[in-house]
Amino acid sequence: MKLTLYIWRQKNAADKGHMEKYQLNDVMEDMSFLEMLDVLNEDLILKGKEPVAFDHDCREGICGACSLTINGVPHGPEKATTTCQLHMRKFKDGDSIYIEPFRAKAFPVIKDLVVDRSAFDRIMQAGGFIGVSTGNAPDAHSVPVSKKNADLAMDAAACIGCGACVAACPNAAAMLFVAAKVSQFALLPQGQPERKKRVLSMVSQMQKEGFGACTNFYECEAVCPKQVSVRFIAKMNRDYLCSRVTEAVEV
Amino acid sequence: MTLDSKIPSGPIQDKWDKHKFEMKLINPANKRKYKVIVVGTGLAGASAAASLAELGYVVEAFTYNDSPRRAHSIAAQGGINAAKNYPNDGDSIWRLFYDTVKGGDFRSREANVYRLAQVSNNIIDQCVAQGVPFAREYGGLLDNRSFGGAQVSRTFYARGQTGQQLLLGAYSALSRAIGKKQVTMHIRKELKDLVIIDGRVRGIVTRDLVSGKIESYWADAVILATGGYGNVFFLSTNAQACNVTATYRAYKKGAFFANPCYTQIHPTCIPVSGEHQSKLTLMSESLRNDGRIWVPKNQGDKRKPNDIPENERDYYLERKYPSFGNLSPRDISSRSAKEVCDEGRGVGSTGYGVYLDFADAINRLGKHVIEERYGNLFEMYERITGEDPYMTPMRIYPASHYTMGGLWVDYNLMSTIPGLHVLGEANFSDHGANRLGASALMQGLADGYFVIPYTIGNYFGSNKFDKITIEHEEFKKAEAEVAEKTNTLLSINGKKTPTMFHRELGKIMWEYCGMARNEAGLKKALELVPALREEFWQNLTVTGEGNDLNVSLEKAGRVADFLEFAEVMLWDALERNESCGAHFREEHQYPDGEAKRDDEHFTHVAAWEFQGVGKKPIRNIEPLEFENVKLAVRSYK
Numbered sequence: 001m002k003l004t005l006y007i008w009r010q011k012n013a014a015d016k017g018h019m020e021k022y023q024l025n026d027v028m029e030d031m032s033f034l035e036m037l038d039v040l041n042e043d044l045i046l047k048g049k050e051p052v053a054f055d056h057d058c059r060e061g062i063c064g065a066c067s068l069t070i071n072g073v074p075h076g077p078e079k080a081t082t083t084c085q086l087h088m089r090k091f092k093d094g095d096s097i098y099i100e101p102f103r104a105k106a107f108p109v110i111k112d113l114v115v116d117r118s119a120f121d122r123i124m125q126a127g128g129f130i131g132v133s134t135g136n137a138p139d140a141h142s143v144p145v146s147k148k149n150a151d152l153a154m155d156a157a158a159c160i161g162c163g164a165c166v167a168a169c170p171n172a173a174a175m176l177f178v179a180a181k182v183s184q185f186a187l188l189p190q191g192q193p194e195r196k197k198r199v200l201s202m203v204s205q206m207q208k209e210g211f212g213a214c215t216n217f218y219e220c221e222a223v224c225p226k227q228v229s230v231r232f233i234a235k236m237n238r239d240y241l242c243s244r245v246t247e248a249v250e251v
Numbered sequence: 252m253t254l255d256s257k258i259p260s261g262p263i264q265d266k267w268d269k270h271k272f273e274m275k276l277i278n279p280a281n282k283r284k285y286k287v288i289v290v291g292t293g294l295a296g297a298s299a300a301a302s303l304a305e306l307g308y309v310v311e312a313f314t315y316n317d318s319p320r321r322a323h324s325i326a327a328q329g330g331i332n333a334a335k336n337y338p339n340d341g342d343s344i345w346r347l348f349y350d351t352v353k354g355g356d357f358r359s360r361e362a363n364v365y366r367l368a369q370v371s372n373n374i375i376d377q378c379v380a381q382g383v384p385f386a387r388e389y390g391g392l393l394d395n396r397s398f399g400g401a402q403v404s405r406t407f408y409a410r411g412q413t414g415q416q417l418l419l420g421a422y423s424a425l426s427r428a429i430g431k432k433q434v435t436m437h438i439r440k441e442l443k444d445l446v447i448i449d450g451r452v453r454g455i456v457t458r459d460l461v462s463g464k465i466e467s468y469w470a471d472a473v474i475l476a477t478g479g480y481g482n483v484f485f486l487s488t489n490a491q492a493c494n495v496t497a498t499y500r501a502y503k504k505g506a507f508f509a510n511p512c513y514t515q516i517h518p519t520c521i522p523v524s525g526e527h528q529s530k531l532t533l534m535s536e537s538l539r540n541d542g543r544i545w546v547p548k549n550q551g552d553k554r555k556p557n558d559i560p561e562n563e564r565d566y567y568l569e570r571k572y573p574s575f576g577n578l579s580p581r582d583i584s585s586r587s588a589k590e591v592c593d594e595g596r597g598v599g600s601t602g603y604g605v606y607l608d609f610a611d612a613i614n615r616l617g618k619h620v621i622e623e624r625y626g627n628l629f630e631m632y633e634r635i636t637g638e639d640p641y642m643t644p645m646r647i648y649p650a651s652h653y654t655m656g657g658l659w660v661d662y663n664l665m666s667t668i669p670g671l672h673v674l675g676e677a678n679f680s681d682h683g684a685n686r687l688g689a690s691a692l693m694q695g696l697a698d699g700y701f702v703i704p705y706t707i708g709n710y711f712g713s714n715k716f717d718k719i720t721i722e723h724e725e726f727k728k729a730e731a732e733v734a735e736k737t738n739t740l741l742s743i744n745g746k747k748t749p750t751m752f753h754r755e756l757g758k759i760m761w762e763y764c765g766m767a768r769n770e771a772g773l774k775k776a777l778e779l780v781p782a783l784r785e786e787f788w789q790n791l792t793v794t795g796e797g798n799d800l801n802v803s804l805e806k807a808g809r810v811a812d813f814l815e816f817a818e819v820m821l822w823d824a825l826e827r828n829e830s831c832g833a834h835f836r837e838e839h840q841y842p843d844g845e846a847k848r849d850d851e852h853f854t855h856v857a858a859w860e861f862q863g864v865g866k867k868p869i870r871n872i873e874p875l876e877f878e879n880v881k882l883a884v885r886s887y888k
Binding site: 012028029030031032034035036038039041042044045046048049050051053055056057058059060062063064065078081085087089110111114116117118120121124125126127128129130131132133134135136137138139140141143144145146147150151153154157158160161184185188190191 | 298301302305316317318319320321322323325326335337373375376377378379380381382384385386387388389390391392393409410412415416419422423424426427429430436438461488490491492524525527528529530532533600634635636637700701704746748750751792793794795799800801802803
């Protein structure tokens, strides 16, 4: 099939950036979206031009590296699918496709479609862990966990940290990402000792990074490739409120 | 040269405990005087960085990804083994040890494998304490399942995302240490060389992938946890960035590369759909429990699978191996698929694929049962291929998946370069000639959480370290070499992209050093690879600049190293004139196609020593002694 691509090109963080038009003539429907971009890039290199930079790695929908806003939707049109797992059969001959980076104040563009998502790492460093040093652990069976809670914790833990939730949110909120991690630990007995401190520190860091707040658009859930539920946001809000009034910590 | 593996004396059960007692300790106040560099932040690297930081060492960790959480450990699906014996089905440390040695076709080091089995239980404890959401029973306790090569249920899992959850556990421990300023984390920086001073590793040189800056970092010890080299085949189940550069650079600086020919091919991956293909996706092997594998009887039969009548189908595994049928071992299934495709009977647009058909199972058990068992896999298959496996048979083909070979390390996980430690898939240690399912995660975390924290202290305690800085001439020399190489790559101005060379190399390696190898083919590849390498340095084109985020330059550097490394792999495959585990030499097989070992001549590790690019490396030997497991024909019949 033939496609017209409009791709965001930006030399570096300081550059203003612009959309550039490319024509591709031999796109096969079995190609993944990123393989389609590979074809474009090979072509650009052979013409002596710089290829389009984009983040990607595992190409099987689990590492969370790939991003891209495709026709205005983070990860493109297919539900519960990362960009790397999106295939060209979801498009048709003659389509125009607009490809932009994940946009948010807290995700500055590094180059072309590559953005800096290290804000997520800093939120994790602020409290996204259970403080158990190597060797400290008791026997794995010493604390039973109800299957229901273990399953719910796994639902939350499925987050791949891609940032689509932020890119989709009109407020550029990272609530779904933070709520997923807070809830995973809040649901497990191992997470209880640091439960209050954790939610306060992670939310505080989230705000420092410049992410917005949740106003219930639910766009995050709609684009989440792992279908993490917005219910975890409600859970985190409740945890946050309880912790705020009961835990006397400076945040 | 015969290598000293430094295996402690005494009965195998006591070796590790005894060694832990005998090793030197560094007192808590002195640990902060030692600096460790950890390269790679997958399971092995992240767990090592976090654990060493907790002990008090100064740690600097490096990843070329934008976050430590992206490492390819994340893609492991199945699970992690441990000898907990929670199901009460007869498991023990000894049995896990035995299964792993046997699974490795008697080409691994007994003492290492025993230690792995011993610490496997601590790993599960540690991960549960970190909040890893393992699958549980209704009673609240952990669930186990069985996996290939074992008759007990010892595999712990977190849905189909065990690797992800374990990595996120290690990443959370690492994040905690970064937050406490115990670890300095460097993202988007790629190792380009190691620096050796007075015979010991003292640092690394990296390229910042955003600014292009070439930088030096010093340390008292360096840990490489940089994964395997499966991407030498171009197409593999590895992530796009996985490469051999770190371990190959170490090899060029004097670390021996052990058993590079041991590469595992997984039989059930989604086949290549065309020349554009960038990677292959693994489908869980469990599918073979209910699917029947077949190809058309006639060459070039292009009919749709459902239009091919029963009597024109060849269920070749059931035909050739009636007792095991579709559940024949990984290597046999893989090789048989290649055979029928080479005969021109492969299916799909490329002819490199075989059918995995669920029609009989659906008729017998009902669609809902199949959906319950494999629903998520069927969905993934449909997303990638656009075909509904409930209606039309799946197409599968084998793909490169894991590399058992790696840098040679002793019992302390130290390479032949003093101070250079190698963990996880990057070393050669525990899997012998074939890795069993759910053992990679176990080994990565064992090395990082429970082995290196002890052995590195012994290295520090046994040596004196002069203060150095990155102003040392060896750093400046290495930086200059890296800069020069970068400039060379940018200035060739030829006509082929790095990916084109990589794809060509992959085809050569897959054809002659893939699932089945023979002397003539390997010799031919030993001519083709140097020729391709020569062309690379004459006809490569890389656009853009060195001082910028430059994806084609990154790729070119990695391909350049693969082009040199491939030759070491070929030499190893040629000189290991036997079949063992995943290394199948067509000259050495039993009538039923099983690998035929030559224990008299090859019960050893081959560790290759660099002699110069294009020169044949020296093959050093570490004899393997089996005192606890009797050498036997590996049979799963």
